[in-house]
Amino acid sequence: MSPPEKLASRRQIYQGRSVNLHVDTVEKIGGKITTREVVEHGECIVAVAVDNQEKVLLVHQFRYPVGKFLLELPAGGIDPGEKPLDALYRELQEEIGYLPHRVTKMGGFYSIPGYGTEYLHCYLATDLVPSRLIAEDTAGIEVIPLGREQVLQHIASGRICDAKSIAALLTYFFVNLLPPHP
Secondary structure, eight states, X not given: OOOSEEEEEEEEEEEOSSEEEEXXXXXXXXXXXXXXXXXXEOOEEEEEEBOTTSOEEEEEEEEGGGTEEEEEOOEEEOOTTOOXXXXXXXXXXXXXXXXXXXXXXXXXXXXXXXXXXXXXEEEXXXXXXXXXXXXXXXXXXXXXXXXXXXXXXXXXXXXXXXXXXXXXXXXXXXXXXXXXXX
């Protein structure tokens, strides 16, 4: 199936360290011309890290764009040339101070497909052992372990309110409960 919109022209608006912004002029089926504003962002990882007490390790950190502290899963960008699994190990060591000995891929998803390119690789990380990497942008992160019911209550109450964490947590808690496809 061919895409219903075809790129006619592109204008680069901004090129930054972690995001780029461009405005595309596209032609839709039937000839209508419109614009699409696109935020380009590299691929990322998000991890449901579960300790040996079956607690999910979340991070409490300040997020400048929304102006408040959020409770979310460990996540981060994949550096140029880095593989998603390598980014997972690095991010877990930097953000929660653990290295997983067991990793299971849980899928992946686009975080903002209406206007952005960011794709997140979603992993389950278990059999955690202490292993700290120090990174300059992780100061002030507090690790919060929560059990299943607490996590679900925090999602329902809005305490956990970022899309990547909600998607990954619900995948972890509920996807494995579904019967296999015939």
